[in-house]
Amino acid sequence: MKKNKTKQRSPTAKLPAQTNTKVPPPRNLTPPLCEKVAETHGLTVEGGELSDIDLRHGFDISFRVGIPMEDGAIYSPDKALFEVLAPHFGLEPSDYGRTFKSRGDLYRIVAINPNRPKYPISTERVSDGRGFKMPAENVVMYLQNSDT
Secondary structure (H helix, E strand, C coil): CCCCCCCCCCCCCCCCCCCCCCCCCCCCCCHHHHHHHHHHHCCEEECCCEEEEECCCEEEECCEEECECCCCCECCHHHHHHHHHHHHHCCCHHHCCCEEEECCEEEEEEEECCCCCCCCEEEEECCCCCEEEECHHHHHHHHHHHHC
8 A cells, every 4th residue: 555645734724814904096086085185284286277278188287286385385496496596687586476568468477497598588478378488688678667
């Protein structure tokens, strides 16, 4: 009679089935849910603009979420860069966000891009939010004319 050469395995204790304690992420972001997330994490939401509106296919929307600073505003890298570079272009750090008139339209200063030597100042037309690049000398002149 042959002996069974395979060793008998000791019965392994079955582990209890693990329960999934993770809460599945929400499928839809609703305004109350967004408010709750922002409140829970101490965040501030800054409204954005609608763009690329195509009634057949959709639209783009932008907004910023961040930790509020002491004054309640969200940190803006564009504003910080503007405040540092403004004196080099004949502007004041406080000119960020100022508006001026040019050719009958109202524009707002939104950024400085030193990599564009001819048109370093970024503005947006207030009426529709469309962006424009302008020479620093022109913006300085427009601001001076708007003060008078």
